[in-house]
Structure formats: C-alpha cells, structure tokens
Amino acid sequence: MNTRLGVLLPTNQNQWTDARGLVNFGVRAERLGFDSLWANDTLLGARIEPLAMLAALAPATERVTLGTAALLPAFRRPVTAAQELAAVDHLSAGRLVVTVGAGFPGRSEIEYAVSEVPWPRRFERLDETVALWRALWAGERAFHGKVLRFDELPEPTPSFRPGGPPIWLAGATPSALERAGRLYDGWLPYPPDPAAYRAGLKDVRHAAGAAGRPVEAVTPALFVTVLIGEAAGERELDAFCRATYGVPYETARTIQAMVAGPAEHVAATLAGYVAAGAEHLVCRFAATTLHDQLEQLEQLAGIACRTP
Template sequence: MNVRMGVLLPTNQSQWDDARQLIDMGVRAERLGYDSVWANDTLLGPRLEPLATLAALATATERVRLGTATLLPAFRRPVTAAQELASIDHLSAGRLTIAVGAGFPGRSEPEYAMSEVPWQRRFARLDDTVALWRALWAGERAFSGQVLRFDELPVSTPCLQEGGPPIWLGGASPSALRRTGTLYDGWLPYPPDPADYRSGLATVRRAAASAGRAADVVTPALFVTVLITDDVADGVRQLDAYCRATYGLPYESVRTIQAIVAGPAEHVAATLARYVEAGAAHLVCRLAVPSIKAQIEQLELLATINWPSTDRPAPDRPTLDRPTLDQSVDR
C-alpha cells in the first residue's frame, strides 16, 4: 500500500505546556516519514492560531507538506488572508495545502457572530473567498462574486506554487460533493463508513467531469481520529473520554458522525485500509490523546504500523485543473 499520511497538531492550549512543543512535534513527524502536518481552526477555546503555527513550521521543516484542517475563512478579512497564505507558501518553499470549511451548525454560529459575518449564505461566501484568493494570486485587480465584490483590488503577493496552493473542501453533504468536484482541488471529509466515502468520491468525480475537469483532479483525502492501544475495548474507553472532553458527547454518538478508530496497530491499519480501498489517497490523522507527550508516543506508533495488502495503486499528484472564476455552482 502506498498512501500519504499526515498528522493534526494538538493546538488546544490544554494539550501542551510550551507552544514550541508543537513545532518540535511537526519536525518529529517529518523525521518519522509523515507526508503532511496540519493545524485546525476555531475561535472556541484557547489555542494557537493555525496560520501562525504553520508559518513557524515553514522554516523549521524542509519536506513535509503543511496544511489547514480545516481553515474557516469567514473568520478573516479575505484580502488579508490571501496575503497571509501566500506568505506561508513562500516561507515553506511551496509546501502549503489549504483545506477550508464553512463551520458546523449548532457550534459555529457564535464564531460567525464574533467575526461580524452573517451565518446565512456561508457556502456562497466560502466559494467566493476561495475564488477571490485565486484572483488575487493571479494578479486580478477586481472581483465580483455572489457575496463578495471588490471593484479595486491591490497588487497582491503571488504564491510560490503556480496558481496558488491546492485548496481542498471539507464536507460530505450533496452540495459539498458537487462543489468539491466543480471548484476545489481536494476533498477532506470524515464519513464514519468507508462505503459512504466510496459513494461520495464517485459523486465528486462525476461533478468534476460535468464541469469539464479531469475526474482525478480532486485529491481524495480523509480526516480520521485514531488511537493505538493494546486492545479495542480499552481504546473505546479512552475514545469515550476524549470525545466527552472534546465535544461533550459520548463516543457512541461521535462514531456515527466521524471516522474514528482505536485498538491495536493491526486493527487501526485494517480500518484505515478500508478507506484507502474506497479511494482515499491522503489520510490526515488526529491523535485521540490529551497531552503532547502522549501525542508524540502515538505519532511514533502510527508511523510503524504494517499496512494490509491492497490492490489500490499508488496515488499520483495530478496536475491541478482549476475552474475559471466565472464557473457557476449548482446549490
């Protein structure tokens, strides 16, 4: 099996004693052979801001890709965010990947209010923001979208990666699947059943083909929570504590919403292999332990797992075929 593996950094302040430990963890992940290191985004709870974290990692690492999983663009001024992202792309020598989302009903509404951005039409705003970033990086001097409009744009910092960093969409609703295939460079969902991943990816690829894009232009990724323990029962107990601390929900509820697995290394590997067989080519793993010390222990365990055999070929890095800015989206 040849699949790219990434790890999410534990940016919540409750998980580390010194913020520089996160940079050390990112460097450790690179040395262990991981393909990517990611940071998430929320205004709820004390944590490190993801773009600042990735900027620090950009010069501390050399090979590993750096990404947001996921970035909530609505929390930032869109023109300023374009410059911040372009700066990280330069500092990392073109290793940035941007996964974006529009937030979660029942959780993200207060964050939108704090950002003085309306919750309504959040998906159109997200797509507009991504299109605006690409326009700025391409040197465009005006932009007109469904929600955002700028009659005069400044000369913006171009990205090091031609056309800008790959931009992935997190989400698996019917609308998200269509928009991923039509407008985005990658897909980062977390479906609890590999069969749902397979069917979702098929929908993404059909949408891409309908938009005149290559069917394989969208990188198929997966966000998954993992925990390696001596046995499954002990892993489930630890996952329950983690889910209650993170979401205020029991494991039995979270497992119906998200991809999540715990147990011995061979059990975790077999579960992840089912997603790879369903089409996932890049796994972004969140380590379900509370402390930075335990995170690093899990990082090392996950790096040594033996994958079951599979007939899936090694994933390629397709040439990005981005849509034009006037391409419409079926909502």
C-alpha cells in the same frame, strides 16, 4: 505505504504546556517519514492559530506538506487571508495545502457572530472567498461576486506557485460533494465508514466530470481520529469526544471516522478507507497530552507499512 499519511498537530492549549514543543512535534513527524502536517481552526477554545502554526513549521521542516484541516475563512478578512496564505506558501517553498470549511450548525454560529460575518449564505461566501484568493494570486485588481465585491484591490503578494496553493474542501453533504468536484483541488471529509466514503467519492468524481474536469483533479483525502494501544477502545474515545465536542462517542461515531485499538486493528481500518479510494490520510490522535501525542506518532509510524 503508497497512500500519503499525515498527522494533525495538537494545537489545543489543553494538549501542550510549551507551544514551541509543537514545532518539535512537527520536526519529529517529518523525520519519522510522515508526508504532511495539519493544523485546525476554531474560535471555541484556546489554541495556536493555524496559519501562525504553519508559518512556524515552514522553516523548521523541509519536505512535508503543511496544511489546514480545516481553515474557516469567515473568521478572517478575505484579502488579508490571501496575503497570509501567500506568505506561508512562500515560507514553505510551495508546500502549503489549504483545506477550507464553513463551520457546523449548532456550534459555529457564535464564531461567525464574533467575526462579524452573517451565518446565512455561508457556503456561497466560502466559494467566493476561494475565488477571490485565486484572483488575487493571479494578479487581478478587481473581483465581483454575489457576496464579495471589490472594485479596486491592492497589489497582492503573489503565491509561490502559479495559481496559488491547492485548495481542498471539507464536508460530505450533497452540496459539498458537488462543489468539491466542481470547484476544488481536493476533498477532505471524515465519513464514519468506508462505504460512505466510497459513495461520496463517486459523487465528487461525477461532479468533476460534469464540470469538464478530470477526476484526478480532485485529491481524495480522509480525516480520521485514531488511538493506538492494546487497551485502547471506546471508553477512551468517549472521553475524547466529550472533552472535544461535549457529546458521547456513540453520537460522534455516526458522523466521524474514528478507530481505537491494537495496531493491527487500526491498520486494517485505515486500509478499508484506502480501498474505498482515499489517497491521503490525515490522522488526529485522541490523546490529551503532547507526551501521549508523541507516543501515538511513534506507533502510527510503526504501522504505516501495514496500510497499502
């Protein structure tokens, strides 16, 4: 398989009984040949915090990329977050990738409120937070944006890699596509079909070119929910969507990339996104227990060779 293949860790507390099993899950994924491990971020529902999860995995793994899919910087003080990310970058010896997002209307407003961050101007705040991180990792001691302003910054922890870890953007709105091409190192959306992915990637690359960047400066990735099994289908995806988002599968499928079914069907669906330009697939398993997640992990490893 030429495309890089990763998995989302099942950090939601409903999916495990002993959180240390998540480290074993990550180690098993690396041994099976997966390229990356990812942790997501939300204040809605109990889970293991993503940076803590990746810090635990850093010394337990040797090769895999460790990433956030996606981190919401608004939940953290920006200077503190830069320090935390630099620490994970060091602990992993430069294997960190940071995908960021700004949340979802109708869902994330309460998360912003409890984080004491205003909901308006969230995209501008996100881009400036990323710019601040990069400035800190470069050793700069002041930052003056439109939303974030610091006349005097403390001496920062430098990142393991010069310039810091790659930072990807989640999202597929017209604004996100333009900003991904202009400002970010990668793009991690979940369009509901390969045609939408292909069109979005074209816009990302156009924006990169307009900003004077080479198209290869932006890694094209995909976040996709999968469930592998001869009897797996829409009923199982519907139960997962209702438990995760409180909406039926028929609603979620119009927004997100999701596939369930026999190994051949899942492999063909993933291959369609690869043909549309995706180079790094991040798979979330629509499974409710750590045991079932491990079974899905084994099955996905078995079909990886079927995806180009």
